[in-house]
Amino acid sequence: MAEDTGNKNLERKSIGSELIIPVAALLFTIYYFYTIIDAPWTAQVAAFIVGSILIVLIMLFLAKCIRSIILGEGTLNFDTIINPKSFLIKRLGLLVLTIAYTFVVSSLGFTITTFIFLFMAMLLLSDGHKKRFIFSLSLLLSLGGYLLFIVAFKTRFPAGPFETLMKGLF
Amino acid sequence: MEYDLFFFGELFIHTFSYWWVIIPAIFLGLVVGAMPGFSAANTIIILLPLTLAMKPEVGLTFMVALYASSRMGAGIPAILFNIPGTAGAAATPLDGYPMTKQGRGQQALAMSFVASISGGLFTTLLALVALPWLSQVAYYLHSVEMIVIMFFGISLIATIAAKDTLKGLIAGFFGLMIGFIGSDAVYETPRGTFGFLELYDKIPLIPALVGLFAISEAFAFIEKQHIALEDDQGAVPRTGWTQTLEGVRIAASKWWLITWTSLIGLVIGVVPGAGASIASFVAYQQSKTFSKTPELFGTGHVEGLIAPESANNGVTSGTLVPLLIIGIPGGATAAIMLVVLQYHGVTVGPDLFMNNPELAFGPFAAMAVTYTLMILTALPLARYMSKITVVSTIYLAPIIISFTLVGSFVPRGYLFDMNLALVFGVIGFIARKTGYHVAAILIGVILGPLLEMYFLRAMKMSQGDVMVIFSSTIGNTLWVFLAISLAIPYIMEYRRKKRNSILESND
Secondary structure, three states: OHHHHHHHHHHOEEHHHHOHHHHHHHHHHHHHHHHOOOOOHHHHHHHHHHHHHHHHHHHHHHHHHHHHHHOOOEEOOOHHHHOOHHHHHHHHHHHHHHHHHHHHHHHHHHHHHHHHHHHHHHHHHOOOOOHHHHHHHHHHHHHHHHHHHHHHOOOOOOOOHHHHHHHOOO | OOOOHHHHHHHHHHHHOOHHHHHHHHHHHHHHHHOOOOOHHHHHHHOHHHHHHOOHHHHHHHHHHHHHHHHHHOHHHHHHHOOOOOHHHOOOHHHHHHHHHOOOHHHHHHHHHHHHHHHHHHHHHHHHHHHHHHOOHHHHOOHHHHHHHHHHHHHHHHHHOOOOHHHHHHHHHHHHHHHOOEEOOOOOOEEOOOOOHHHOOOOOHHHHHHHHHHHHHHHHHOOOOOOOOOOOOOOOOOOOOHHHHHHHHHHHHOHHHHHHHHHHHHHHHHOOOOHHHHHHHHHHHHHHHOOOOHHHOOOOOHHHHHHHHHHHHHHHHHHHHHHHHHOOOOOHHHHHHHHHHHHOOOOOOHHHHHHOHHHHHHHHHHHHHHHHHHHHHOHHHHHHHHHHHHOOHHHHHHHHHHHHHHHOOOOOOOOHHHHHHHHHHHHHHHHHHHOOOHHHHHHHHHHHHHHHHHHHHHHHHHOOOHHHHHOOHHHHHHHHHHHHHHHHHHHHHHHHHHHHHHHHHHO
């Protein structure tokens, strides 16, 4: 009996997850309309046409979602986003590391930040195994990236203490 | 001046003598094309001191070879990792990546290379012959006609996301609204910018591309050990040269598809600003519409991979047509070529064909030679490139995230763009998990600013009358084609269902 209920829940569509994009689109469209309210007509027309079509589409989708909830075909959960739960911690950890990367790279520069990020992210995903290999790989990739992009291609990457120190050499 | 076979023959032989410039440019182009954020245009800018120091025809040959090979290179990460190297390859992963996941990465790369090389070579030779007529296309397309073409692009979204058209349309129109962010072209009023100065100049395309495809995909594929299909023990089956040869054979058997989809690319490439992204999506949609097996599109279908790849390489030769004939570059790379030519005192236009035909036809000859040399240089690489899909996702995901994230910083040099890529990454991840096609959002972001620009122009000309979009004969003809193109999939689906029900009732 309990298994049946579980299977039924699995079969049901995760409406909560499916509503994230339409709700975000709706909120953004309303905000966009607010920012063009005083603009000249010619500058509003494209956004009003496209935005209005988008709102109609979202309303149609909402109606479809409500119908599937009433018919018992869907539930208001977020399972599609969260599942598989065994990877949730790793995924959140990777997200935190990625956010940290975007903030730290401005002060530590490309090479050091990339090394730290690669090392920590690979360690997280491998459950802490192969520490030495991951350390060497992270070092090799960050230095390789520095040589290829900054030294060879002269690409404008975020600079930090390492790049400043090496500037005298290359 | 009369151009005969002898003239073109001599031109090709002369261009072959520049192999020492073309071959390094091919490899460089494959590398920069494969890295999101590193376009051929950026690389040519970096190497500008080198190209300016060369003789005009050598510099031009180098740039053309780099441009053509980077277009092909952009398909490599699109097939192997679901990360298009440029927006022009955004339609490639729709069927290329599922093939990789099925363990057919090598075959997909070989097919993509054959489609790119054949499509590029065919359209280059055709452009060479039809140069005077092709140049006329750009004269007939004004803002009203371009609006219809943009809507054509948007309508593709519904077809691409065939599993749920409504979701596809929501994703596409959401992308369009995101594409409207920034100051408007006429009044410079900031719209939808959330107060960020960095967004006044529209949504930058590279962070959107990096976030929607690379970051979101990296977060999604950590659930698997490898990208490629695994056996029961979690290992990836080994393959030799068989897959490459099979890929070549399959692509060669689809020669007609390559021919007509590359023609789509050539015609769209002639229109300044239209670009490879539109061409590849148009080709994808059209090949699906006329396919005998449209239901297989999106599942790793050969036709779904060949069509966009031959079309975006068809664009490459198309963009050179308005550049050389009327001096209007069809894209960023063509614009840089114009700068280099002007630096050398070369004036493009009809006079160039009269006074210096070797230089005028030279870029097309260089492109044809590049595509020919790619058969020998790039095609054998498919086997080795595909090996990367057997690398564990433990290592691939962090590498992809860090290198593409920092790649989004490159075009403008704003740290803000890295955060923007992350935001797009989150949107892309949710979209992927919930069945909203990320390609639909991206095509919206690409077309949004273009659609708005043409709308503004049309509104200005008509003094605010919206009905102007139905005021041109060509435009109205295109509207009819658009309606037909939207209706055909439904008609074909209806006919298929009817046929099946008749067959079932007979059984």
